[in-house]
Amino acid sequence: MSLEDRVNPHIRNLRPYEPGKPIEEVERELGISGSIKLASNENPLGPSPRALEAVSAAAKTVNRYPDGACFALRARLAEKLQIPGDHLIFGSGGDEILELLAKTFLASGDRVIMPWPSFAMYPLVAQGMGADPIRVPLTAEMQHDFAALTREVAVGAKMVFLCNPNNPTGTSFGAGELADFVSGIPEDVILVIDEAYYEFVAREDFPDTVALIADRPGTLALRTFSKIYGLAGLRVGYGISSPELVGFLDRARHPFNVNSLAEAAALAALDDDEHATRTHSMNRSGIDYLTGEFEALGYRVWPSDANFLLVETGSGYYDELLRRGVIVRPLAGFGLENHIRISVGSPEENEILVKALQEIEQAGQQHGGGRQ
Numbered sequence: 001m002s003l004e005d006r007v008n009p010h011i012r013n014l015r016p017y018e019p020g021k022p023i024e025e026v027e028r029e030l031g032i033s034g035s036i037k038l039a040s041n042e043n044p045l046g047p048s049p050r051a052l053e054a055v056s057a058a059a060k061t062v063n064r065y066p067d068g069a070c071f072a073l074r075a076r077l078a079e080k081l082q083i084p085g086d087h088l089i090f091g092s093g094g095d096e097i098l099e100l101l102a103k104t105f106l107a108s109g110d111r112v113i114m115p116w117p118s119f120a121m122y123p124l125v126a127q128g129m130g131a132d133p134i135r136v137p138l139t140a141e142m143q144h145d146f147a148a149l150t151r152e153v154a155v156g157a158k159m160v161f162l163c164n165p166n167n168p169t170g171t172s173f174g175a176g177e178l179a180d181f182v183s184g185i186p187e188d189v190i191l192v193i194d195e196a197y198y199e200f201v202a203r204e205d206f207p208d209t210v211a212l213i214a215d216r217p218g219t220l221a222l223r224t225f226s227k228i229y230g231l232a233g234l235r236v237g238y239g240i241s242s243p244e245l246v247g248f249l250d251r252a253r254h255p256f257n258v259n260s261l262a263e264a265a266a267l268a269a270l271d272d273d274e275h276a277t278r279t280h281s282m283n284r285s286g287i288d289y290l291t292g293e294f295e296a297l298g299y300r301v302w303p304s305d306a307n308f309l310l311v312e313t314g315s316g317y318y319d320e321l322l323r324r325g326v327i328v329r330p331l332a333g334f335g336l337e338n339h340i341r342i343s344v345g346s347p348e349e350n351e352i353l354v355k356a357l358q359e360i361e362q363a364g365q366q367h368g369g370g371r372q
């Protein structure tokens, strides 16, 4: 019997997650240098300087296993969120929390409802357990279609993912929409609200998921240190939920799932308000600048509450930008052929991107083509 015949069928059929291309790989392949990466919604300011100091100090003790309970990080975050510490679960990135949810709750044949396009890990973790991902298309305005999601839940659902703001569209939903949706679905459906971009949100009626969890214990809000805190490479994220749900995830995780450097960095970054505030305001002005420039170029841009923009450019722009050393995210795999997702960069990076797009447009006009 071949190895292929022995692999779990639901793993055999998985297509691995495709991350944004690393700069080094693009430069090697194209023989170019000085490229910029606006593809993975990272923090262009870099990590918090306080986090870097904490990492250097913690590096001296990496001969020891980390604190598997994340005692110090848990205590500080609980204080910040004004919740008891047993409402928190930490993971090697938010990705691991998604995997823990799947491992803990999903089995073969379970229906898992999710908006689509949305974060690519939702169908992956569901399929990894043999469950069925049910993708519910966004509305034409790239919003969660709550009526359609509710209908799918009514057919049967073990778990629902919502993504707010949604990746890859940047669009968000408000407290009223969430409250209506929650009141229309059964209590026993596990509700996961992914708030990876929470700290970038501008809208005032953004849902208070911490309060929701107190009323609906089968709910988990997912957040991460990868985005505004600039610690994507260290891998640390967390879930906020009821102690009961956290307790089950805790049984499923391996004992040292957050490494000691990540824990030290996250703890320090939490108290670096200056870095978070600078990141937030740089992101907001980047969104305003890029939105204006994209509209001037004739592209459609969706309003974003995150640190990236969904842009309808026309086809071929991912490759054209790549040739000019600008890495963005192609979205053809999500059925959005004419769109790209662009992470907001530093002011300099944003200008390089806009210049590259202007160059592409000019070259198109010279060839009599323009936008396709």
Ligand SMILES: Cc1ncc(COP(=O)(O)O)c(C=O)c1O
Residues within 6 Å of the ligand: 040, 041, 092, 093, 094, 095, 096, 119, 163, 166, 167, 194, 196, 223, 224, 225, 226, 232, 235, 236, 237
């Ligand atoms: C919507 C969403 N959820 C979760 C994650 C996971 O982030 P991490 O595993 O880096 O914490 C990401 C990362 O891009 C994301 O976009």
